[in-house]
Amino acid sequence: MRRSPWLENHNSAWRLQALCVGEDPELFFPLAETERATARARAVCRRCPVLLDCRDWAIRHGETDGVWGDTTASQRRAIHSAALDR
Numbered sequence: 001m002r003r004s005p006w007l008e009n010h011n012s013a014w015r016l017q018a019l020c021v022g023e024d025p026e027l028f029f030p031l032a033e034t035e036r037a038t039a040r041a042r043a044v045c046r047r048c049p050v051l052l053d054c055r056d057w058a059i060r061h062g063e064t065d066g067v068w069g070d071t072t073a074s075q076r077r078a079i080h081s082a083a084l085d086r
């Protein structure tokens with residue numbers, strides 16, 4: 001069984017509101033990072049009340065796999081790189 005974003009962050013209070021609790025973890029860690037493969041997970045994220053906390057956590061911790069806070073790993077890398085260039 002794959003991990004789930006909310007399980008990974010057991011020390012973060014925001015996880016208690018994570019909408020991915022109860023969702024199939026496979027949704028959030030698809031084999032491909034395509035729009036089609038990530039669409040269902042990202043739809044859950046867009047309804048999640050802690051989207052920004054989750055995204056921030058994933059970027060700050062360099063999370064390299066999966067969908068976190070409506071972002072893919074490559075999108076998070078781009079956000080992180082852009083922040084470093086400032």
Ligand code: SF4
Nearest residue numbers: 018020045048054069
């Ligand atoms: S933003 Fe997405 S991955 Fe993050 S806690 Fe919410 S549903 Fe889970």
